[in-house]
Amino acid sequence: MNFEFSDEQELLREQARGFLGEHCPPAAVRAVLDGDADYDAALWQKIVEMGWTATVIPEEFGGLGLSYLELVVIAEELGRSVAPVPFSSSVYLATEALLACGSQEQKDKWLPLLAAGEAIGTFALAEGNGRPSVKSLTTRMDGGGLTGRKLPVADGRAADFAVVVGASQSGDGASWYLVELDQDGVSREAVRTLDFSRGHAVVQFNNANAELLGGEGAGWAATERLLDRAAVLFAWEQVGLADAAMIQARDYAMGRYAFGRAIASYQAIKHKLANMYVKNTLARSNCYYGAWALNTDSAELPLAAATARVGAIKAAVFAAEENVQTHGGMGFTGEFDCQFYYRRAKLLGVNVGSEGYWQDRLVTAYEQNNAA
Amino acid sequence: MDFNDTQEEAAFRAEAAAWLQANVPSQEELAGLDEIAAAKLWQKRKYDAGWACIRWEKQFGGRAANAIEQVIWNQEEAKYDTPGGVFIIGQGMAAPTLMTWGKPEHHERFLPKLASGEEIWCQLFSEPAGGSDLAALRTKAERDGDDWVINGQKIWTSGAHYSDYGILVVRTDPNVAKHKGLSYFFLDMKSPGVEIKPIKQLTGGANFNEVYFTDVRIPDSQRLGEVGQGWQVALTTLMNERAAIGGGGAGVNVDVAYRIASEVMIDDKPAIEDSAVRAKLADWYVQESGLRFTGYRSMTAMSRGEIPGPENSIGKLVGAPKTQEMASFCMDLLEMSGAIWDENLSKEAGLLQLTYMGAPGGRIAGGTDEIMANIIAERVLGMPQEPRMDKGMSFSEVPTGSN
Numbered sequence: 001m002n003f004e005f006s007d008e009q010e011l012l013r014e015q016a017r018g019f020l021g022e023h024c025p026p027a028a029v030r031a032v033l034d035g036d037a038d039y040d041a042a043l044w045q046k047i048v049e050m051g052w053t054a055t056v057i058p059e060e061f062g063g064l065g066l067s068y069l070e071l072v073v074i075a076e077e078l079g080r081s082v083a084p085v086p087f088s089s090s091v092y093l094a095t096e097a098l099l100a101c102g103s104q105e106q107k108d109k110w111l112p113l114l115a116a117g118e119a120i121g122t123f124a125l126a127e128g129n130g131r132p133s134v135k136s137l138t139t140r141m142d143g144g145g146l147t148g149r150k151l152p153v154a155d156g157r158a159a160d161f162a163v164v165v166g167a168s169q170s171g172d173g174a175s176w177y178l179v180e181l182d183q184d185g186v187s188r189e190a191v192r193t194l195d196f197s198r199g200h201a202v203v204q205f206n207n208a209n210a211e212l213l214g215g216e217g218a219g220w221a222a223t224e225r226l227l228d229r230a231a232v233l234f235a236w237e238q239v240g241l242a243d244a245a246m247i248q249a250r251d252y253a254m255g256r257y258a259f260g261r262a263i264a265s266y267q268a269i270k271h272k273l274a275n276m277y278v279k280n281t282l283a284r285s286n287c288y289y290g291a292w293a294l295n296t297d298s299a300e301l302p303l304a305a306a307t308a309r310v311g312a313i314k315a316a317v318f319a320a321e322e323n324v325q326t327h328g329g330m331g332f333t334g335e336f337d338c339q340f341y342y343r344r345a346k347l348l349g350v351n352v353g354s355e356g357y358w359q360d361r362l363v364t365a366y367e368q369n370n371a372a
Numbered sequence: 373m374d375f376n377d378t379q380e381e382a383a384f385r386a387e388a389a390a391w392l393q394a395n396v397p398s399q400e401e402l403a404g405l406d407e408i409a410a411a412k413l414w415q416k417r418k419y420d421a422g423w424a425c426i427r428w429e430k431q432f433g434g435r436a437a438n439a440i441e442q443v444i445w446n447q448e449e450a451k452y453d454t455p456g457g458v459f460i461i462g463q464g465m466a467a468p469t470l471m472t473w474g475k476p477e478h479h480e481r482f483l484p485k486l487a488s489g490e491e492i493w494c495q496l497f498s499e500p501a502g503g504s505d506l507a508a509l510r511t512k513a514e515r516d517g518d519d520w521v522i523n524g525q526k527i528w529t530s531g532a533h534y535s536d537y538g539i540l541v542v543r544t545d546p547n548v549a550k551h552k553g554l555s556y557f558f559l560d561m562k563s564p565g566v567e568i569k570p571i572k573q574l575t576g577g578a579n580f581n582e583v584y585f586t587d588v589r590i591p592d593s594q595r596l597g598e599v600g601q602g603w604q605v606a607l608t609t610l611m612n613e614r615a616a617i618g619g620g621g622a623g624v625n626v627d628v629a630y631r632i633a634s635e636v637m638i639d640d641k642p643a644i645e646d647s648a649v650r651a652k653l654a655d656w657y658v659q660e661s662g663l664r665f666t667g668y669r670s671m672t673a674m675s676r677g678e679i680p681g682p683e684n685s686i687g688k689l690v691g692a693p694k695t696q697e698m699a700s701f702c703m704d705l706l707e708m709s710g711a712i713w714d715e716n717l718s719k720e721a722g723l724l725q726l727t728y729m730g731a732p733g734g735r736i737a738g739g740t741d742e743i744m745a746n747i748i749a750e751r752v753l754g755m756p757q758e759p760r761m762d763k764g765m766s767f768s769e770v771p772t773g774s775n
Contacts, residue, residue, distance in 0.1 A: 001381060001440050002374045003665065003672040069373055250753050265756040267742070270749035277748050278686055282662025289665050292375045311658045359654035360647065366630070366657060 003288060009073050016077040019050060024081040026337045029197050032084035033340070038158045038190070038199025044085045048117025053091055057099070061111035068295040072236040072287070079240030079316075079348075082340045084197040086120050086155035092233040093226065093352075094121025097163040100229075101176060101214030101222055110161070110178075122159040123230075124150040124203060125223065131357055134174050134220045137167040145185055145207030146177050154351060156181075156201025157188050163213055164205070171217015177210040185209060195343035228305040230352050232290035235305075235312035238348050239284050242312070245319035245341040246276040249326040256328075269326060276319045283311035303369055306362035313349045313358070320345035377444070384441055388448045391423060396452045408492070408534055410455035415489025425463055425487040432479060433487030439674040443667075458531060462486045462493030466539050466558070468612045473556070473596040473605050482537070494535035494561070495613075496526040496583060497606065501772065503528075504743050506541075507550045507603055508762075508770070511585060513542040513557070520544075520557065520595075522565075522588040528737070532568045532581040535561050540590075541606050544599055546768045553767050554602030559590045575729040611684065613738045623727040624698045626657045632702050632719055643705050652701060659694050663687055682751035688734075689744040696731035699724050 005013070023046050032040050047053065055071045057063020071091070078087055095114050098107055098121075113119035125132050127139065127150055139148025146166060153162065161180045168175040181188065185208030188201045214222050250273055253264035263269050290308030293301040320341040324331035331338040349355065377385055395417055402410045418424040419433055427442050428434025437445070467486050470478050485491040502509035511524025522542060532538065538561050545553035559566075565588035570578040597605040630653060633644040643649050666686060702724045703710030712718050713725035735741050749755045762770040 001377055001443065001668070001672075003668040004676075005373060250755065254755065261759065262756055265758055267746065267758060270755050271742070271745040273753055273755065274689075274745035274748040277753060278690060281666055281683070281686055282659060282690065285665035285669055286658060286662045288373065288669065289375070289661065292373055295373075296375075306654070307658055307661050310654055311662055314655075314658075356647070356651060359651040362654040362657060363644070363650040366626075366653075370630075 005069065005073065009069055012070055013073045013077065016052075016074055017080070019046075020077055020081040020083065024083050026340065029082050029084055029340050030337075033195075033197040033343075038155065039086050040084045043083065045117070047083075047085060047087065052087070053095075053117050054115035055091070057095060057111050057115045061107055062115040063111065064115075068232075069291055072233065072291045072294075075233050075236035076240035079237030079344075080244045082197065082241065082244075082344050086122070086158045086199070088230075088234060088237065088351075089122035089155040089159065090114060090120045092230040093123035094159075094161070094163055096229050097121075097123060097176065097213065097222075097226055100226060101218075106178060106211075106213065113160075119160040120155060120158050122153055122155045122162045123226070124153045124156070124162045124164045126150065126152060131354075132165075134167075134172065137165065137174060139164060139205060140167040141175075141177070141210065143207060146179060146205045146210035147207055149202065149204050151202040152191050152193060152200040153203045154198065154200055156203045157190055157199055162203065164210065165219055165223055166210075168217045168219060171215065172220040173217070174219030174223065175216050176213040176219045176222055178213040179205065179208055179210045183209055193347060195347040197340070197343070198347060224302075227352055228302050229294055231305040231309040231358065232287070232294045232301075234348055234352050235283070235287050235290060235308040238312035238316035238345070239280065239287050241341055241345055241348070242276070242280045242283065242315040242319040245316070245323040245338075245345070246273065246280060248338065248341070249273060249276065249319070249323040252327055263326075272322050272326065276315075276322060279311070279315040279318050283308070283315035286311045299372075300369065303362065303365035306358045306365055309353070309358045310355060310362055313355045316341075316345040317349050381440060381444060385444045385448060388423070388445050391421060392448055392452060395421065396454055402455065407455065408458055411458045412489045414455050415459060419488035424489070425467070428467075428483065428487060432483035439671040443671050458492055458534070459486075459489055461495050461530065462491070462537075465495060465609045465612050466493040466537070469539060469556075469596060469605060469609045470558075472608050478596075491536040492531065492534060493558075494529050494532045494538045495609070496529055496532075496538045496540040497609075498528045499525060500527055504740055506606070507554065508767075508772075509541060509543060509554070511540075511542045512546070513544050513555060513590070515544075515592075516589075518592050519589045520555075520592060522557075522559075522585040522590060524585050526583040526585075528571075528580050529568075529583050530580045530737075532561065532583050533570065537561060538583075539596075539609060541602050543767065544602070547766050548600070549764065550762055550767045550770060551603040552600055554606070555599050556596045556602040556605035557590050557594050558596065559588070559594060563588050563590070565589075573730075573733065575726065575733075610739070611682070623695055623730075624702060624724060626653060626660055626698075628720060628723065629653055629656065629698055629702050632705055632724075635719070636705050638705075649705070656694060656698055659690055663690055682747050685739070685744040685747045688738060689741055689748070692731065692734035693741060695727060695734060699728035699731060703728060 023043055028040055028043060051064055052074050054063040055066050055074065056068060059065040098110055110119060114121060127136065139146065139150060146164065148166065150164065159181055161178060164177045164179050165174055166177050167173065185206050187204045191200050191202050193200045253269050254262055256263050286308045290304045293304035324338045324342055327336060327338050330336050397414055405413065415424060422435050425434045426437040426445055429436055463486055467483060470482060497506060499509045499511060511522065511526060513520040513522050537558055540557045540559055541554055543553050544555040565586040567584040569582045571580050571582060572578050633649050633653065634642055636643050638646050706719060713722050715721045718725060750757060
């Protein structure tokens with residue numbers, strides 16, 4: 001048993017942190033937040049050149065064939081730097097969907113493009129307010145084309161294609177469709193979210209050209225499996241973010257004086273920071289479990305993923321909220337960077353399922369493990 | 373990262389599991405024995421077969437096992453309901469302090485009997501005027517020839533009434549700053565002048581005590597560290613204390629809570645189908661799992677030669693309040709009957725009520741929740757201490773209250 005990353009993985013972390021420190025400073029996040037672009041295209045190009053989009057794609061499809069342990073290291077650092085890029089949509093969701101369910105032809109076509117950053121993919125599940133369920137799906141194949149409306153779709157405008165969850169008459173009630181987004185049957189409109197540093201869209205399908213990805217009527221089980229895998233990767237981003245927010249709060253409290261002493265010396269502040277540290281540490285340890293389960297395709301993945309995800313949602317949201325609080329009035333201004341974490345933590349906290357969704361999945365997985 | 377056993381680890385696990393299966397005492401074997409006799413029987417059996425305190429050197433009764441092997445052993449032993457608990461202070465706190473600060477003759481004399489469970493130790497640190505501010509303790513020691521003469525009072529001493537030896541921090545110089553005037557000893561609890569009075573706890577039990585010292589003589593050879601170095605020696609004990617108390621998992625855990633939530637009804641449906649109940653259970657599962665894997669990560673760090681640090685405080689800081697919340701929540705699930713504390717009428721034979729009543733002790737003993745949070749903030753995150761009113765004063769000048 002070994003519960004740490006290898007020396008090589010630690011070296012990768014160091015490189016990633018250095019790279020993002022240089023190419024994704026707060027000014028880069030702010031530029032996307034305040035501007036009209038959906039993402040930082042220059043940063044994205046550099047990330048592609050680093051090979052990160054190719055990390056787990058097998059070499060036969062132009063990837064690096066590395067393990068998920070490398071990918072989680074990158075995810076943590078992307079979360080730490082609040083990177084304004086479509087990495088999660090393209091890598092954790094679209095790439096994973098193709099790897100899981102793509103036909104040979106689909107993999108041959110798309111995986112090399114994803115690896116080389118020549119295509120960006122995304123995953124379209126939600127259709128508005130409330131928890132998506134197989135019964136709630138209205139997007140469907142109708143007269144040979146796909147029709148329906150998905151919102152919000154992360155990176156919906158940046159993406160070249162989407163894996164769309166649609167209703168099906170057969171099997172588990174859903175099917176996956178691979179849809180190229182630059183076509184007459186698809187219209188996309190930007191939608192404002194909490195975190196303008198990450199582009200989102202409303203995507204309307206009107207008899208759009210679409211092909212099945214995976215089996216007809218096998219889309220809901222595939223969705224749950226995909227969300228399990230993505231949950232681990234999102235959780236690592238959240239843990240990176242939580243750590244960054246905690247360090248920002250600590251550093252500010254050390255330098256901010258009130259009543260003649262650093263506010264970091266007041267127990268009210270110290271206990272807040274200790275609480276962040278505790279939540280972050282537990283979340284990180286659970287993320288190790290998730291990373292291991294993802295990497296080994298363990299039967300424990302549903303439980304490990306939900307455990308990592310619930311802990312990481314809590315840690316990131318708490319650290320982001322209390323970081324603002326520690327900064328006082330300055331934290332509430334647009335001038336300070338606390339807002340980056342505050343926006344992103346809540347976005348990450350809902351975009352592959354909320355805390356409540358994953359709490360429920362966790363207990364279900366626990367029950368299934370006990371029954372096995 | 374690999375959560376599976378290596379070949380060597382799997383072999384070690386198989387050996388441990390086989391030995392446990394053949395040797396864990398049966399209920400019949402333990403029938404009629406009190407808690408201490410039962411614990412001693414099991415500990416001696418482990419010791420004789422080389423399964424006691426497995427990380428210790430062989431000559432002291434261990435098998436020089438590594439940190440991961442300790443994890444494996446703990447996992448395997450935890451599959452059985454074995455008697456224990458009374459050795460935590462001796463093996464988990466006194467022994468590491470003896471190893472760090474004691475002389476070879478101390479090791480030879482005391483460590484094997486700690487490992488075998490033949491001798492039980494207690495910890496004489498807290499005083500009525502020195503709890504969270506432990507260094508404010510007043511029990512004094514005065515040199516008299518080769519001995520020290522001890523006068524004063526300790527409090528909250530778990531197991532003093534059945535212990536053979538105790539570790540003791542006392543004030544040897546009141547005229548220097550608080551932390552600088554302390555020295556550290558161990559003593560025979562049967563020494564003349566030691567008087568032990570049980571304290572009734574809110575659980576109804578009386579496991580801890582007041583211990584009074586009246587002209588108790590301790591030979592200077594039983595001092596650990598230099599005169600005036602007692603605080604540093606005590607820190608060795610305290611750091612190990614937090615690791616030893618740890619997160620626990622005994623008592624009310626997610627498995628127990630799940631069982632209860634499956635059995636009791638809310639609006640004629642099993643409580644476990646209620647989303648609020650599921651959310652709570654999920655959160656506790658996340659905490660239990662997080663503590664378990666945090667512990668494993670620290671074992672990996674130790675197996676690479678790193679020293680466990682103040683981050684060990686996290687187990688107690690999370691585990692103790694969690695235990696209290698879970699017991700409280702499970703009693704709520706029982707509605708009006710949650711108040712019944714009766715072995716025959718209560719769910720789980722009254723475990724919930726016992727756990728809830730004992731839980732405040734867990735949040736206080738070995739450093740309160742608040743002290744644990746301070747330790748994390750100061751020693752892990754590097755934040756400054758609160759200003760101290762007694763800084764730079766000699767102990768005799770420090771203001772005190774009436775309690």
